[in-house]
Amino acid sequence: MISSFLSIVALVAIASPVGGPERALSASAEASKKAFTELLKATKEAPDVRISALKLPGTPEYLASPQGMMGYYALGQSFQKFPDRSAEALRIYTVLLPKIDHLRGWDGYQTTYVARAAEASGDLGLAEKVRRESAKLIRRTIEKHDFETPKLGNADVLDYFKLDLAHLEGAGMRRRLVGNRAPDMKFLWASDPGFKRLSDLRGKVVVLDFWATWCKPCVGLFPKIREIAQSYEGKLVVFVGVTSLQGWSMDPKAGKIDCKGDPKKETGLMPDLMKQLGVSWTVVFSDKDCFNPDFDIMEIPHMSVLDQDGVVRFDAVEPDALKSKIDGLLAPKMNESK
Numbered sequence: 001m002i003s004s005f006l007s008i009v010a011l012v013a014i015a016s017p018v019g020g021p022e023r024a025l026s027a028s029a030e031a032s033k034k035a036f037t038e039l040l041k042a043t044k045e046a047p048d049v050r051i052s053a054l055k056l057p058g059t060p061e062y063l064a065s066p067q068g069m070m071g072y073y074a075l076g077q078s079f080q081k082f083p084d085r086s087a088e089a090l091r092i093y094t095v096l097l098p099k100i101d102h103l104r105g106w107d108g109y110q111t112t113y114v115a116r117a118a119e120a121s122g123d124l125g126l127a128e129k130v131r132r133e134s135a136k137l138i139r140r141t142i143e144k145h146d147f148e149t150p151k152l153g154n155a156d157v158l159d160y161f162k163l164d165l166a167h168l169e170g171a172g173m174r175r176r177l178v179g180n181r182a183p184d185m186k187f188l189w190a191s192d193p194g195f196k197r198l199s200d201l202r203g204k205v206v207v208l209d210f211w212a213t214w215c216k217p218c219v220g221l222f223p224k225i226r227e228i229a230q231s232y233e234g235k236l237v238v239f240v241g242v243t244s245l246q247g248w249s250m251d252p253k254a255g256k257i258d259c260k261g262d263p264k265k266e267t268g269l270m271p272d273l274m275k276q277l278g279v280s281w282t283v284v285f286s287d288k289d290c291f292n293p294d295f296d297i298m299e300i301p302h303m304s305v306l307d308q309d310g311v312v313r314f315d316a317v318e319p320d321a322l323k324s325k326i327d328g329l330l331a332p333k334m335n336e337s338k
Helices: 004-015 027-039 045-053 059-064 068-081 084-098 109-121 125-143 155-167 217-220 224-229 262-270 271-276 319-336
Strands: 186-189 205-210 235-242 248-251 256-257 283-285 302-306 312-315
Touching: 027 045, 027 059, 027 068, 045 059, 045 068, 045 084, 059 068, 059 084, 068 084, 068 109, 084 109, 084 125, 084 224, 109 125, 109 155, 125 155, 186 262, 205 319, 217 224, 224 235, 224 319, 262 271, 262 283, 271 283, 302 319, 312 319
Parallel strands: 205 235, 235 283
Antiparallel strands: 186 283, 205 302, 248 256, 302 312
């Protein structure tokens, strides 16, 4: 699996940050930094360390700084690994978030990560408060536009924050995805010219496979998808590989091909790439990122299954479970036709 965070980290590794010198932390913020560093290493004592770190007076300043990205990561990890007393910590966190005027680091993903990890508390109402307050913080950050590193190479940090906000406000994180009509998406290009929008595919069971040309685990899954897709030939089931414009394409033979600023070149490479990879199902370039915020996709490959009415029935489906999910959706329709 490839996560959006790891893809950003890879960008940072090769990019030259554009910005001024990092602002020094106050003594109280340095104390908070030390506490969150300890949280990252903590095991059984993590719940106590987490609460102590959140209560420190310098924590709002620390979390607002670029160095605070590590603090959010430590917090999210602790909620996932050590959920004991997480509700107590989250109540402190929801009070703390409005005290952070805006973020100055390059990565707002970590606040989204904590909001997602908050569901580990089992208190969905409290998790929703964390999501709302996190979204407000990201909005303030976008409005302030006060980043110590405004660019990573040619990429604007602001664009990352806009994507983070889209995730926080998307159907997935609001728990309005599964059991509801799938958020529509427009197809900028499709290997089947008849595919224009996701909503046009209603009447069939739709399997969405979100991927990118550079994602090795995605490509590694193709033989399995091909096998399953072939087993439904002639039935009202459609498989759609969903990607998005990346500015470059990864070719198995030629390697990385630069397509920056040339969408036609990037989409034009796809038919040959499909042949090389043995992709027999339809591939589309969506108007949404392949890390689609409406589906709250943070890792690819990611598979979702829609029923004949366009309702998302299953999300984050494992390939081995795919066939049973599809058969379950086909069965009622088959019985109706008898």
